Amino acid sequence: MDPRAVFDRTPLRVSALLAAxxxxxxxxxxxxxxxxxxxxxxxxxxxSTAVMPPSSIQRFKAxxxxxxxxxxxxxxxxxxxxxxxxxxxxxxxxxxxYSDQLARMNQHSEQMKREAEQMRDARAAYFARWEEKASQIxxxxxxxxxxxxxxxxxxxxxxxxxxxxxxxxxxxxxMRDLQDVRKYLAADLSPTSVQMLGDVSKKANADGAxxxxxxxxxxxELDAVEGGAPD
Numbered sequence: 001m002d003p004r005a006v007f008d009r010t011p012l013r014v015s016a017l018l019a020a021x022x023x024x025x026x027x028x029x030x031x032x033x034x035x036x037x038x039x040x041x042x043x044x045x046x047x048s049t050a051v052m053p054p055s056s057i058q059r060f061k062a063x064x065x066x067x068x069x070x071x072x073x074x075x076x077x078x079x080x081x082x083x084x085x086x087x088x089x090x091x092x093x094x095x096x097x098y099s100d101q102l103a104r105m106n107q108h109s110e111q112m113k114r115e116a117e118q119m120r121d122a123r124a125a126y127f128a129r130w131e132e133k134a135s136q137i138x139x140x141x142x143x144x145x146x147x148x149x150x151x152x153x154x155x156x157x158x159x160x161x162x163x164x165x166x167x168x169x170x171x172x173x174x175m176r177d178l179q180d181v182r183k184y185l186a187a188d189l190s191p192t193s194v195q196m197l198g199d200v201s202k203k204a205n206a207d208g209a210x211x212x213x214x215x216x217x218x219x220x221e222l223d224a225v226e227g228g229a230p231d
Contacts, residue, residue: 056122057226060115063108064215064222070108071208074101074178075201081185082194082201095189099182102175109171123157153225160221167214174207 077098080086086094130150137143181200185193 056115056118057222060112061219061222061226063112063115064219067105067108067112068212068215070101070105071212074098074105075205075208077101078178078181078201078204082197084191084195084198086194088191091189091191091194095182095185099186102178102182105175105178109175113168120161126157127154156221156224160218160225163214163217163221167211167218170207170211170214174204174211177207178204 077094081091081094081098127150130146130153134143134146134150137146177200181197181204184197
């Protein structure tokens with residue numbers, strides 16, 4: 001298979017905030033299933049509260065931090081896989097590790113997507129609760145201060161939505177191209193094939209850094225919301 005037929009795109013598609021792997025893309029070889037972690041509890045059950053409690057924000061933020069870690073791991077393995085100095089005897093083991101890591105990334109990205117949607121859906125109830133609290137304040141100055149704080153938090157929530165969409169838009173093509181690398185090597189795992197992917201590995205590292213930057217922006221916005229949540 002000519003790798004240019006898979007990767008000759010502008011810009012290069014590389015696929016977590018976030019697309020599902022196809023059935024054909026979920027195994028590292030025709031006989032070996034990838035090792036993804038057990039499915040996590042339904043996110044809806046974890047975050048479907050009337051308000052957005054700090055624990056929900058903390059979970060979402062922890063998942064974003066974990067995504068950065070997973071990106072680092074899979075790119076490090078890709079680097080080893082495409083390194084000309086990697087012994088041929090190590091290719092299968094490294095490829096299997098890479099495939100397992102992709103399965104974990106995909107599962108985690110789907111979990112993050114659900115959490116982001118739950119947080120978005122809870123936003124209306126969250127601010128309704130805020131307004132209910134503010135309506136109980138008689139002092140005009142204190143009420144004005146509460147309204148100002150609410151406006152700043154609402155703006156922060158809007159920034160979270162926008163930055164999450166940007167992270168998702170960067171994550172999807174990043175993950176897809178990592179899956180394309182796996183599919184290409186599953187068909188021809190040889191020193192020649194992996195060495196031909198050197199430029200792809202470099203581009204993946206650049207795209208991965210861009211995704212992490214988007215994710216860190218979301219984390220910063222979550223910090224702002226968490227610090228300004230109502231009592």
